[in-house]
Amino acid sequence: MSGEESSSGFLGLEGVEDVEDYIWANEGEGSLPWDRFSHVFDLVQNGNQTFRQNRLASFEQSINYYSRANNIKPNDPVILGNRCAAYIRISQFLKLRNPSDSEYRALNGLDPTIHAELALKDAEKLLSLQSTSVRPYNLKARTLLLLEKYEMARDTVISGLQVDPFSNPLRAILQYLERNLTRVVERQGHGRPERTDDFDCTLCLKLLYEPITTPCGHSFCRSCLFQSMDRGNKCPLCRTVLFMSPRTSAVSVTLNNIIQKNFPEEYAERKAEHESLTYLGVDLVPLFVMDVVIPCQKYHLHIFEPRYRLMVRRIMEGNHRMGMVAIDSGTGSIADFACEVEITECEPLPDGRFFIEVEGRRRFRIIRSWDQDGYRVAEVEWVQDVHPSQENGERTDLLELTTNVAERALSWLTGAKQAARQDRSKYEKLLSLERMMPSPQDPERFSFWLATLTNRRPQEKLDLLRIRDTRERISRGLIYLRAEEQGCRVQ
Known part of the structure; x- marks a missing residue:
């Protein structure tokens, strides 16, 4: 094995050093008019020429040529195989790149995992077209190596060797897998690896949980890595610039399986610890301190602070819910009442920020709160209105009032929509409010x-959260609606 291979933990570029030339033949099924076929031929030849320049930029350019050819002649084995090889070369280039290079020349938009996944799609398509050829097995196995799916890579190699038992590229991959995986899981004592700090995360100093290995070769807990990247997109150890996100970064399956199998008790403790941060319990709520939200209200948020990025990631792994609370202007501290909101839409951005939409669900009273990893967590008491009595007709009266007010509210919405037809944004907002209208059978x-x-x-909404009399809140809502009508204002 070369020095490059041993230092990176990857196979070198053997097996994808070259691409296939396009054969000047246009007969049988899938044949094209000669002018279009000639164009495809030229595109593939140009792609091959740029590929053989053996530079990162040339690999990107060759992919462009192959993709244009594929648009004209889809599912052509030569085109798919060559494009797959180019994706592999880019992914390998990025994984073998010196970490210090990124400090001075960051590669924007290039990610080794994404290119390996694109290569895998082409390889799988090629395999469905040419299952009796060794080439698709070779390409697929190499993409699986880049994605650290070693067992799947081994299965692919074995399938390929059944097609051609003497294939040198496939036999080389199999030898690599057997040699390196044996070394990784080398047994000691009773057949288990010794518990050393090699299995620890260098950020939390605990056993790796859901480990992710960066392109520069360092492994961290998934949550630890992205918590660190909230403050900068560099590897915490070697400072390589990273282009990774929770949505596109997969857990290292092989390393995770080794840890889970050989240290089951410690792994179970780490899992319980992680879940305690994700699923806080029925009476514990993470808090987003900004504004007052009430049930049935929608709210859009731009999450950019590191502490809230961490909180949102944990929430999205759990029940998608958090508390929205404001600072009480009277006391200067967080208000005593707040509303639970559910994240109904979440758009993660490449740099770790989020655009989210939340919708108010239940209200609660904060019993006590504290800091956890930079954001607030509260022990809460869920609040409901005092239910009216059925015996003296209070419940019936309340339902009748709610029905009458609902009719008036719908009439107001109809007029407001008519007035807002020239304002698209305002009109759609009114439609959304109409769709969210609860049944009058749920007065609260x-x-x-x-x-x-x-x-x-905010203070008016906070007062609404504190009121436990449904009739009183409906009365206030009617007052607000009359004032809106008299002021000729439409929300």
């Missing part, structure tokens, strides 16, 4: 929805 929830029809100040 309806009373909050009624208040969302008008713009309310």
